[in-house]
Amino acid sequence: MTTIAEMPAGFADKVLSAQSTFRSVMDAMARPGSVQRVAASVGTPAGMMRGAAAIALTLFDHDTPIWLDAAMSATPDVARWLKFHASAPVVTDSAIASFALIGDAANLPALERFAFGSSEYPDRSTTLILQVDSLTQGPAFELKGPGIDGSALLQAMIKPRDLFQRLSINEALFPRGIDVVLVHDDNIVAIPRTTRLIASGV
Amino acid sequence: MNAPTYNFAYLDEQTKRMIRRAILKAIAIPGYQVPFASREMPMPYGWGTGGVQVTAAILGPDDVLKVIDQGSDDTTNAISIRKFFGKTAGVATTTSTTDATVIQTRHRIPEASLHAGQVLVYQVPIPEPLRFLEPRETETRRMHALAEYGLMHVKLYEDIARFGHIATAYAYPVKVNARYLMDPSPTPKFDNPKMDNCAALQLFGAGREKRIYAIPPYTTVVSLDFEDHPFTRYRFDAPCALCGADNSYLDEIVTDDKGGRMFVCSDTDFCEQRQAAGHHGTESAAPHKEKAHV
Numbered sequence: 452m453t454t455i456a457e458m459p460a461g462f463a464d465k466v467l468s469a470q471s472t473f474r475s476v477m478d479a480m481a482r483p484g485s486v487q488r489v490a491a492s493v494g495t496p497a498g499m500m501r502g503a504a505a506i507a508l509t510l511f512d513h514d515t516p517i518w519l520d521a522a523m524s525a526t527p528d529v530a531r532w533l534k535f536h537a538s539a540p541v542v543t544d545s546a547i548a549s550f551a552l553i554g555d556a557a558n559l560p561a562l563e564r565f566a567f568g569s570s571e572y573p574d575r576s577t578t579l580i581l582q583v584d585s586l587t588q589g590p591a592f593e594l595k596g597p598g599i600d601g602s603a604l605l606q607a608m609i610k611p612r613d614l615f616q617r618l619s620i621n622e623a624l625f626p627r628g629i630d631v632v633l634v635h636d637d638n639i640v641a642i643p644r645t646t647r648l649i650a651s652g653v
Numbered sequence: 654m655n656a657p658t659y660n661f662a663y664l665d666e667q668t669k670r671m672i673r674r675a676i677l678k679a680i681a682i683p684g685y686q687v688p689f690a691s692r693e694m695p696m697p698y699g700w701g702t703g704g705v706q707v708t709a710a711i712l713g714p715d716d717v718l719k720v721i722d723q724g725s726d727d728t729t730n731a732i733s734i735r736k737f738f739g740k741t742a743g744v745a746t747t748t749s750t751t752d753a754t755v756i757q758t759r760h761r762i763p764e765a766s767l768h769a770g771q772v773l774v775y776q777v778p779i780p781e782p783l784r785f786l787e788p789r790e791t792e793t794r795r796m797h798a799l800a801e802y803g804l805m806h807v808k809l810y811e812d813i814a815r816f817g818h819i820a821t822a823y824a825y826p827v828k829v830n831a832r833y834l835m836d837p838s839p840t841p842k843f844d845n846p847k848m849d850n851c852a853a854l855q856l857f858g859a860g861r862e863k864r865i866y867a868i869p870p871y872t873t874v875v876s877l878d879f880e881d882h883p884f885t886r887y888r889f890d891a892p893c894a895l896c897g898a899d900n901s902y903l904d905e906i907v908t909d910d911k912g913g914r915m916f917v918c919s920d921t922d923f924c925e926q927r928q929a930a931g932h933h934g935t936e937s938a939a940p941h942k943e944k945a946h947v
Contacts, residue, residue, distance in 0.1 A: 466661045470713045473673045477711065480680045481854045481869045510677075512670050549674075570798035574678035574687045597683050597830050598869035600852075626798075626832065630681045643681035645830065645869075 459494030461508050461536040468493065472509040476632065479641035484594040484603030486586050489637045496532040498523055498554050500582050502634035507552070507580075511539040515549035518542055518565075518577070522554030529554075545577065553581045557610035562617055562629055573626035576644075584608035586635040596646040605640060607633065615648040622647065662709040662742040668692055672710035672865070676856060679867035684833030685797070686780050686864040694860065695737075700730060702860030704757050704776035705737070711772060711856075712738065712755060717745045719753035724761035724902070724919035731759075748922050760823075762844040764901050764923040767853035769870060775838045777859040780866065782826045782836040802834045805877060813882055822887070828875045829868055842876065843886045843902045843946065849874040890944035891916045896927035897934040900946075913938050 462468035468491035475487040495504040511517060517539045523529045529552070530541045542548055545564045553559055559581070568576035589608035592615060595601070611617070614631075621628035621644040628644030660666065668690075675689040694702040712718065718738055722730040726748040734757060735746045747753050750763040757774040767773060783793045786804045796802065805826050812820045825842035829835045837848060838857060848855065848868060855868040868874060878884040889903040894915040901923055903916040915938050918924035 466666060467714065469666065469669070470661070470711075473669075474711065474713060477673075477676060477680070477854075480677050510670060510674055512667060514671065515674070571794045572688075573682050573685060574675070576678075578677070597872040598680070600871045626682050626685060628681075630677070645681065645683065 458532060458535060459496050462491055462493050462505070464491075465508075467491075468505070469509045472505040475639060476506060476509065476641065479632065479639050480630075480643055481598050482603075483596060483598050483641055483643055483646040484592075484605040486605075486638050486640055489639060496528040497526060499529055499532075499552075500634050501637045502639045503552060503580055503582055505637075506632065506634070506639070507533060507539075507550075508536055511537040511550060513538045513540065516540050516542040516547055518545040518548035518551040520551070520553045520555060520560070521558065523552045548577050550578050550580060553579060556581045556583055556614075559611050559614070559617075562620060565629060567624055567627040567629065570627060573628070576627065576629060579629060579631045581609075581614075581631055581633050583610065583633050583635050586633060586638045586640050591652045593649040593651070594642075594646050595649050596643075598643070599646070602649055607635075607640065609633065615642075615651065618642065618644075618646075619648070621645075659741045661714075662712050662738065663695075664692065664706065664709045668706075669710045672706055675865045676707065676710065676867065679856070679865050680854070680869050682833075683868055683872050684829030684835040684866060686859075686866045688863055689865050691860045691863040696733070698861040699778065701734060701757070701759055701776035703858030703862075703865070704759070704774050704860075705734060705858075706860060707774050707856050707858035707865060708734075708738065708755060708757050709742075711774075712742050712744060714742070714744065716754045717747050717752055719747050719750065719756045719922075720758075721756065721761060721763065721920075721922075722759045723904070724763070724923075725921045727921065749926075750920075750922050760839050760841075761902070761919060762840055762847045764918070764920045765926075766847075767851060769852040771853040773851075773853050773855045775840075775855065775857045777836070777838040777857045777864070778861070779824075780836055780857065780859040780862050780864040782824075782834050797833060800832060802828075802877075805834060806879075809877060809879070809882075813879075819878065819882055819884075825884075826877050828877060830872050831875075834877075835866065835868075835874075841886075841902060842884075843888055845874070845876045845884070845886065885945045885947075887943050888946045889916045889939075890942035891939035892934055893918045893924060893927075894934040894936050894939065896924045896932045898924070898927055898932070908938065915939060
């Protein structure tokens with residue numbers, strides 16, 4: 452049983468840390484493929500990276516059902532920490548989640564299990580927060596779309612390796628779709644539903 | 654005694670989270686109007702409550718804020734919003750377009766081109782471009798879902814049938830990223846081309862109508878038109894009387910009760926920068942003429 456005293460802390464400065472983290476996420480979303488840094492210091496429950504924890508405290512609250520994958524829910528630490536710091540309800544049905552926290556991205560469930568939003572309300576979709584192995588090294592992905600001047604090059608170690616192939620459903624579904632935030636330590640990269648893969652190499 | 658203080662940038666944290674989530678969805682779906690739980694602000698609707706809420710949700714202590722109203726830094730609306738954030742967030746303010754990191758605007762886009770890293774926040778009165786053609790929200794929502802925008806083309810065609818040209822001069826409809834029809838807020842259509850492939854992030858907030866929408870940087874924004882009636886923008890056919898600029902959007906200033914008028918840049922910062930650089934206009938009146946501007 453974790454007591455409150457043993458629980459990892461939240462933000463040291465709730466207001467300004469949330470603001471700076473949000474600006475990093477907003478810049479990431481506005482410039483897909485670019486690596487942004489989360490500067491705020493934040494406590495992390497076991498299994499959660501700093502970037503993911505900071506995003507959780509910035510965007511989650513009682514209005515946002517959260518879905519945790521098997522890795523995140525292996526111990527009750529993450530759910531308990533989210534409940535204490537963000538008052539966010541943790542749900543078992545991924546199709547109603549506003550955000551899904553994926554600790555073990557290799558076992559990412561089929562994207563159809565998350566909410567795509569409706570044609571009238573495409574904003575009612577799940578945002579995936581995916582922890583990956585690296586956002587600075589690894590295979591190269593060439594991206595295009597709104598927010599990108601020409602093309603953007605992302606080097607990342609991403610599991611599942613076919614993530615961008617799976618995200619190509621966004622093209623057919625648009626304006627419905629899935630937005631993804633990739634996290635490694637305190638680096639984040641956003642892949643909104645408008646971003647398309649031009650080429651991937653090694 | 655502790656004097657009561659505001660939370661940083663006035664809004665409470667829960668409200669900011671809600672607005673921030675809406676902004677992220679707005680960026681992910683360019684041109685789509687995201688509903689949000691707009692709050693009452695300490696200013697009346699129509700004074701930029703939507704823009705103020707968006708600005709409050711993104712603003713940080715390191716930001717430099719510029720506020721313009723019809724291009725001007727020194728009208729009541731611009732000054733009071735600038736003071737509001739000076740007081741509640743303690744941020745630095747500026748009138749320089751280049752120095753600002755966040756620019757809140759009412760009905761103009763600055764003449765100086767914006768650079769990457771800047772955020773332009775528009776105050777929007779009526780976010781729905783189809784509202785005056787179809788009053789039912791359920792119907793306009795369906796039309797956006799199906800990308801059924803024929804009605805807007807009919808409206809522009811009726812302009813041509815009645816006036817011989819597209820007479821819509823402001824809030825001129827645009828298509829964002831080849832998908833969503835969007836109202837650029839009541840900016841003159843002179844400014845429409847500046848939204849296309851802009852390096853800065855553009856956010857739109859409508860407080861009374863409770864909608865937020867966005868154009869990410871480097872996104873295609875096309876003004877609707879016809880092959881035989883291509884989009885044209887107009888400006889008064891005169892150089893600015895103060896700085897001599899012949900490429901800026903002009904305001905008409907009435908100078909006496911005998912029909913005297915002069916034309917000056919609507920963007921006060923642009924005009925002042927040019928004057929400081931040694932450019933001067935005639936400072937005299939000009940006849941009223943309009944010309945297509947290319």
